[in-house]
Amino acid sequence: MSGAPAMSRWRGPLRLIVKRIGLAFLTLFLVSLVIFTISGLLPGDAAQEVLGQSATPEQVAALRHEMGLDQPGPVRYARWLQGILVAIRASPLSPTSRSPISSRNACPTR
Incomplete structure (x- = not known):
């Protein structure tokens, strides 16, 4: 079948995109946590x-x-x-x- 090689060709880039989006959300969460913590420590x-x-x-x-x-x-x-x-x-x-x-x-x- 010609569909199987085409699908396997997209697995690598799709996995990379999902990984990057996940890391972006994790980064946003961590930055927001740092900002909240620092603002709470202000006198x-x-x-x-x-x-x-x-x-x-x-x-x-x-x-x-x-x-x-x-x-x-x-x-x-x-x-x-x-x-x-x-x-x-x-x-x-x-x-x-x-x-x-x-x-x-x-x-x-x-």
Whole structure:
């Protein structure tokens, strides 16, 4: 049969493409993990920065809870990743964006 040699000819490149895509996803995961970890090690408290120096400890604790900063690291990381994916999907440049093409490509009026 002539189909068997043609199929075996594509196995090598197909395997390479799948391997490269897998390595790309692994790299993106590891980079996101490093960024999240480094941002968590930075000094300061996001809730304290939002509320300012005059905030009471109760106000800071309430905002930390609202922002999810009191959650364990893996939960915060999962929510952080989810937020990135939602932002990418909602981007006007995303192919899954719900905005009409005409509004994405329209020139601003003066």
